[in-house]
Amino acid sequence: NKISNIKYDSSSENGISKETLIRYLNSLHYPKDSVGVNLLNKEQIEEIESGIANANYNKFGLYSRISSILFSYELYKKTGNPSNSTVFQRIYYWKAGLNVWKDNLIFGAGTGDIIYELNDVYDNKFPVLKKELRASTHNQYIFYLAQLGIFGLLIFIYGFFISPKFINGYKNVYFKYIVIIIGISMLSEDTLGTQAGVTFSMFFYFLFAYHNNTPLSLNHSNNTDNTVNPEKQQ
DSSP states (O other): OOSOSSOTTOOOTTOOOHHHHHHHHHHTTOOSSHHHHHTOOHHHHHHHHTTOOOTTTTSOSHHHHHHHHHHHHHHHHHHOOOTTOHHHHHHHHHHHHHHHHHTSTTTOSOTTTHHHHHHHHHHHHOTTSOGGGOOOOSOHHHHHHHHHHHHHHHHHHIIIIIGGGGGTGGGSHHHHHHHHHHHHHTTTSOGGGSHHHHHHHHHHHHHHHHTTOOOHHHHHHHHHHHOOOHHHHO
8 A cells, every 4th residue: 555556455447456466466476465565666566556467467478368368267167157258258159159050050040130049048048147248159150150050151151262262262372361361260259240350351352362363365365466477477
């Protein structure tokens, strides 16, 4: 309390609490008392004041992300509640989508009913997930499976991944890269369910699909016009 404007046992909209301070000290292997607090520098104090509960969370790199996932896993193991963990919330989003699909295997729940069906699954099967944290499937493939059924998903896969072969789209190496990028992003996001996702995906998809893919007939015509006929020259 002497070194911060926020009391250690208070709570605020940033989620600061006594537990925040204890977890932060623990991540540095400092004693959880006044000795440990006095070892904190100004930057670390500001991080605690901003609600950061682990000294590793504000660092760049894989280690900070792994630390966050491991803590979420330990918390989930103890409470069985995935709320406020982006990783475990996604697992419940996927489960909800697959549950909707199981009840609508062939043609899906439909474009107008998918949200109602997902909310119904959350209410009846996964009530532990807070209502304000419930969302769509966060997986484009599962979303289309739940919304349009197995036929709809197969049509989407054919249209997005296979049909470009007929216009020689995969001959452009940049097109291959953009398909891979979008395809991977759809594993953890509803990429085509947001305006930003659709704009990015479709702009680069069609830009590279048709780039430098000149029809063969045009190439043949140009070659014919530019060929010198020896007989006519004579």
